[in-house]
Amino acid sequence: MKNTILMMAALSGGMAMAEENMKSNIALVIHGGAGTIKKENLSDEQEQNIKTALQQALDAGYQALADGQDATAGVIAAIKILEDSPYFNAGHGAVFTKPGKHELDASIMRGSDLDAGAVAGVAYTKNPILAAEQVMLNSPHVMLAGSGADTFSKTRGLEQVENSYFDTEFRRKAWQEVDAKTRAKQAETASSDDVLAAEFKFGTVGAVALDKNGHIAAGTSTGGMTYKAWGRVGDSPVIGAGTYADDRSCGISATGHGEFFIRYTVASDICARVRYKNIGIEQAADEVIHQELKSVGGDGGVIGLDPKGNIIMTFNTTGMYRGYKKAEKSEVLIYGDE
Numbered sequence: 227m228k229n230t231i232l233m234m235a236a237l238s239g240g241m242a243m244a245e246e247n248m249k250s251n252i253a254l255v256i257h258g259g260a261g262t263i264k265k266e267n268l269s270d271e272q273e274q275n276i277k278t279a280l281q282q283a284l285d286a287g288y289q290a291l292a293d294g295q296d297a298t299a300g301v302i303a304a305i306k307i308l309e310d311s312p313y314f315n316a317g318h319g320a321v322f323t324k325p326g327k328h329e330l331d332a333s334i335m336r337g338s339d340l341d342a343g344a345v346a347g348v349a350y351t352k353n354p355i356l357a358a359e360q361v362m363l364n365s366p367h368v369m370l371a372g373s374g375a376d377t378f379s380k381t382r383g384l385e386q387v388e389n390s391y392f393d394t395e396f397r398r399k400a401w402q403e404v405d406a407k408t409r410a411k412q413a414e415t416a417s418s419d420d421v422l423a424a425e426f427k428f429g430t431v432g433a434v435a436l437d438k439n440g441h442i443a444a445g446t447s448t449g450g451m452t453y454k455a456w457g458r459v460g461d462s463p464v465i466g467a468g469t470y471a472d473d474r475s476c477g478i479s480a481t482g483h484g485e486f487f488i489r490y491t492v493a494s495d496i497c498a499r500v501r502y503k504n505i506g507i508e509q510a511a512d513e514v515i516h517q518e519l520k521s522v523g524g525d526g527g528v529i530g531l532d533p534k535g536n537i538i539m540t541f542n543t544t545g546m547y548r549g550y551k552k553a554e555k556s557e558v559l560i561y562g563d564e
């Protein structure tokens with residue numbers, strides 16, 4: 227009897243320890259855009275505000291994971307905070323399109339079963355990442371675009387706002403600068419250089435999470451690129467380009483010049499390298515971001531993690547707003563040389 231009790235106590239102690247070990251594997255990594263981000267271009271106040279928002283997003287996402295919620299919940303909790311913050315090009319604070327409006331893109335993917343959801347060009351849904359989640363959970367489709375996507379999110383009960391809700395003075399100024407340059411050139415739409423000069427100040431947001439059951443999820447949300455025209459859709463809502471998650475390899479969220487990220491299927495390429503070449507996530511991201519993309523002028527970066535909780539934050543620009551949180555360590559960073 228005594229032996230049985232002792233054995234049971236040892237067993238339950240062992241199980242509790244195993245559960246603790248599992249829990250300590252939870253991890254979250256986020257980004258708030260990559261680009262020409264230099265210390266001399268940011269005031270101390272801007273830097274502090276951005277870091278605070280990134281920290282809040284990390285804390286919210288990590289808390290969801292620590293509470294035992296799944297990886298998608300961690301991703302959504304983090305991204306929602308960044309969408310609501312005016313400092314990032316997603317949700318409130320999104321860039322302006324050529325006609326001076328906002329069209330937002332977002333996606334989410336689950337590594338346990340490769341299910342995914344995305345919206346492109348929504349104009350009235352307050353939190354596009356929630357719409358992407360609804361597409362994944364409550365529709366037979368992977369991507370919905372334009373007014374149909376807004377209608378769907380409304381029928382799912384998501385909060386709708388006026389398009390002007392996404393306005394910020396900072397983004398309007400960037401739009402005006404590109405507009406003036408484009409008109410002076412009498413061009414139909416802005417050149418890549420003019421767009422990038424405006425765009426690469428603050429960017430897209432994303433998160434990748436590992437939950438206590440070892441499942442990965444990744445999500446990305448953006449206003450796209452300043453002065454985008456004709457219903458342009460970037461990489462962020464494109465599964466495989468801006469977002470990818472597969473428990474067999476890794477989860478990735480990207481930010482940068484979307485046209486390159488689509489053509490080089492950046493997010494899924496990194497995961498495919500991990501899976502088929504049997505290399506680490508860091509080497510895979512280096513190969514894609516520093517070699518493939520850099521050699522063709524594709525500016526940007528990625529965040530990601532693998533099922534063991536190894537985290538990467540890899541970029542070929544001067545900076546990337548970024549941060550991660552694991553049991554033993556947490557950091558929020560901006561510039562390339564930190």
Ligand code: ASP
Binds near residue numbers: 451459
């Ligand atoms: N990748 C986004 C897009 O092309 C922009 C960004 O990451 O800043 O729409």
